[in-house]
Amino acid sequence: MKIPPLDIGDIHVPFPLIQGGMGVRVSLARLASAVANEGGIGTIAAVGLGDIEASKTDFENVSRNALIHEIRRAKSMTDGPLAINILGVLSNARDLIQTSVREGIKIIVSGASLPLKLPEMVDDATVKLLPIISSGRAADLVLRTWDKRYARTADAVILEGPLAGGHLGFSFEQLREPEKYSLSVLLPEVLAAVEPFEEKHGRKIPVIAGGGIFTGADIARMLQAGAAGVQMATRFVCTDECEVAPEFKQAYLDSKEDDIVIIDSPVGLPGRAIRNQFLRNLENDTLARLKCPYRCLTTCNIAVARYCIAQALVSAYQGDMDRGLVFCGQNAYRVNKVVSVKELIAELRAGIEAY
Template identity: 50%
Template structure:
């Protein structure tokens, strides 16, 4: 038994694993191309991708466009596999990043942190790019299907359904994070049911990808048996040689204990799951002082009340300056215990999957 493939229409990945887009700068060309080379779908995060461009502060728009073009081209030079870009709806330069990705002929755009109601409008007649929204409920999936079909005559190419155990910004209220009703096990069947009428009506499949807190091959077996077409993993790919973050960032995951994973109130107005550290302790104790906003990168960011710039904090962490920033991480981060290559990780996930799926399906699901 081996992994089944994952298809978005005529685009077929040998392995049903999507590597989650992790910003700022955690998943760029290095990680995404390595995952694509192993038959999965590698994903570049577009959030503040221009952080190393010398003219970022003066020329925010062009710096980010240029950096995104560079990362897509670098990744394409390293793989013939399937590559995606993750672009948050809440980014102030969302439209520029979408247009750039389509022009660069990226295979898939994944888009969450808001509902991407107008995403199909950026496609051109010769576009090759598939569009996959990230949602946290069946209702959101159905609303997007209706809007896209009525406005653009476009059926979504798939959905990622992200549960509350994911790392980074979460599409849930703080009180919903531990509520059984909102756990991924309940959300996946709801989204699968929500898209069925649209699949029937348009005679095409809309694959649903389960995301948030998935750690092992046994987890992958569980969600595929539930009807998901694939899974998305972010946290597992951080402690890999090919991940684009500094070793100090990766080490924070390897060293993390169970109590180190916490939920913060992000300046962008959403809860976010992160690893506790000195920087976040300082924020809690009121030691971080309000700042000047250099970028206006997130539409929902409360600049007046925020004690720090989240883009700057995440960029610092990516570069290994952990005292000046922090790492977003999924609920399972404490289970990461060593550095692996992407190939070793994917092989171990497949072995665990084979072992779990060789046994009988658990009853009561």
């Protein structure tokens, strides 16, 4: 297959891939800029940046300054397209979105709850807004709400299927039958849901599919089925440019299919992670209760949460597998070596071309 570019309005992306945002320091400036330099869109995840100790007294300022630092660092390494991924459930989401726009970011991706109010947080019409959704119904609801309230539509939509990493937009019951909600089932629904809004607003709304996409052939199949591009994250963890500790990457390399599990996250959503010592301690209820260091999530129920997810994800980033929660996609067990972003994209490119 000839590789089609991805066009999001006036943003031209030669290789139709978004490296998915990976929160709490998994996708930082080095990874995002490397992907942008290879012709895709690189994403910095805005959640969980900044020193935890300092955040305890000055959460908003510490997070904002850390995000500014990452954006400037990424921009010093690439002129290619960069996106910021912001969880809608962050208590400081609005501030981080407005900070990103002030720093010149032109693509905002938002998920982990339907980003119904995203347009009112961005008053620059040149900034592209990409909601993450997990069904045709959710796409319709977001686009209908944006159309009615703000007379605007999405610049692209990211469809995240049930095999994705991190927090998932599916119930535990739905995750037990992933084939029923596979990307090949959901993609036609989402394409149909965006069509009336494309007609009304007189422009294309590219649908980008993600969750479990692993090879160039997988990408080609999605493009053939009508996706304008793909979002991939798990494969980018085991790259030289991903800034997590070597132990985090090793957990991916050592994992077997059975080690990839669904957890009930304090965020209030199911999440996918590698079953390591931290999760075993949690199952055995041997974790010490933690105090909430700062209110970073609007949906975290502190009274029942058994651990601080921000702290657990930072520990994973630092390589502490006894205290760290290692998020991953369903296909993490298939990753078997650490490569450069250049090598990974070259492999994917060859796979699409050979399809």
